[in-house]
Amino acid sequence: MESAARSLFSLPAQQKLKVARSPGQISGYGFHLIAAFWDKQQWSECFTIVGSPLEHYEQLWPQDYTKFCCITEEFEKEIKKLASRLMWLMLASLGISKDDVEWDGPKGDDQNASAVFQFNSYPSCPDPDRTIGLVPHTDSSLVSIVHQSNIDGLQVFREGTGWFTIQPVPGALVVNVGDLMSILSNGLYSSVLHRVLVKRAQHRISLVYHYGPPAAVKIAPLEKLFGPSHPPLYPPVTNWNEYISTKAKLKGKALPSLRLYDPLMK
Numbered sequence: 001m002e003s004a005a006r007s008l009f010s011l012p013a014q015q016k017l018k019v020a021r022s023p024g025q026i027s028g029y030g031f032h033l034i035a036a037f038w039d040k041q042q043w044s045e046c047f048t049i050v051g052s053p054l055e056h057y058e059q060l061w062p063q064d065y066t067k068f069c070c071i072t073e074e075f076e077k078e079i080k081k082l083a084s085r086l087m088w089l090m091l092a093s094l095g096i097s098k099d100d101v102e103w104d105g106p107k108g109d110d111q112n113a114s115a116v117f118q119f120n121s122y123p124s125c126p127d128p129d130r131t132i133g134l135v136p137h138t139d140s141s142l143v144s145i146v147h148q149s150n151i152d153g154l155q156v157f158r159e160g161t162g163w164f165t166i167q168p169v170p171g172a173l174v175v176n177v178g179d180l181m182s183i184l185s186n187g188l189y190s191s192v193l194h195r196v197l198v199k200r201a202q203h204r205i206s207l208v209y210h211y212g213p214p215a216a217v218k219i220a221p222l223e224k225l226f227g228p229s230h231p232p233l234y235p236p237v238t239n240w241n242e243y244i245s246t247k248a249k250l251k252g253k254a255l256p257s258l259r260l261y262d263p264l265m266k
């Protein structure tokens with residue numbers, strides 16, 4: 001899958017621009033989606049898939065698109081299973097079962113879950129200290145799974161310690177907790193602030209699978225996770241898309257501004 005992404009980004013610019021993301025759309029080629037949240041330019045390009053990539057792949061690789069579609073479908077099928085499994089394990093560790101989550105399909109079926117699959121490219125940069133690959137952000141998803149191959153650049157912010165690099169481990173994936181998981185878990189899981197630095201001599205590629213709830217589903221703190229001593233920390237969010245629009249309007253600061261009280265002031 002990584003070499004498919006590399007192949008995509010090494011196509012001539014006019015080829016990639018044939019599938020440029022249209023205004024208001026999520027899928028297609030362009031800047032990272034979080035560019036909408038900040039005014040700064042970032043040293044990166046991005047290709048986003050929502051649903052089937054067929055239409056875009058036909059334009060990118062008129063001869064080979066079936067091969068790339070098969071690779072992508074196979075990868076997405078497996079990573080979706082993994083994301084769903086991880087989400088249920090995280091919820092199970094809070095005492096939540098599939099019966100407690102209304103939006104889940106029959107028998108915990110994840111068929112209706114939505115996902116945004118993203119390829120990121122961070123070309124080598126002559127002056128890496130004067131720019132950034134991706135500005136600090138939290139993902140809007142429930143969980144996001146990152147394949148960062150063998151080139152570092154991803155950093156996570158830890159209170160008290162500051163930024164630290166997530167060193168790539170061969171064969172390992174990175175799992176980020178997203179904003180919707182913070183809301184669903186009533187703040188028991190916190191979405192992680194992260195950013196990406198660029199390299200002077202290396203072209204870094206990452207693949208990120210943002211896993212979310214079915215498109216039309218309301219996300220609110222789970223009833224089992226609040227009570228008189230732990231009131232709901234967040235109000236319900238109409239659906240994933242609405243949350244992303246709110247986040248764009250609030251320049252990326254949606255989650256802190258939604259909080260109904262300061263959890264440290266109890």
Ligand SMILES: O=C(O)CCC(=O)C(=O)O
Nearest residue numbers: 120146148154196206208
């Ligand atoms: O490139 C990476 O390692 C992370 C990318 C990322 O944070 C994102 O696409 O949301």
Ligand SMILES: [Fe+2]
Nearest residue numbers: 137138139194
């Ligand atoms: Fe991210």
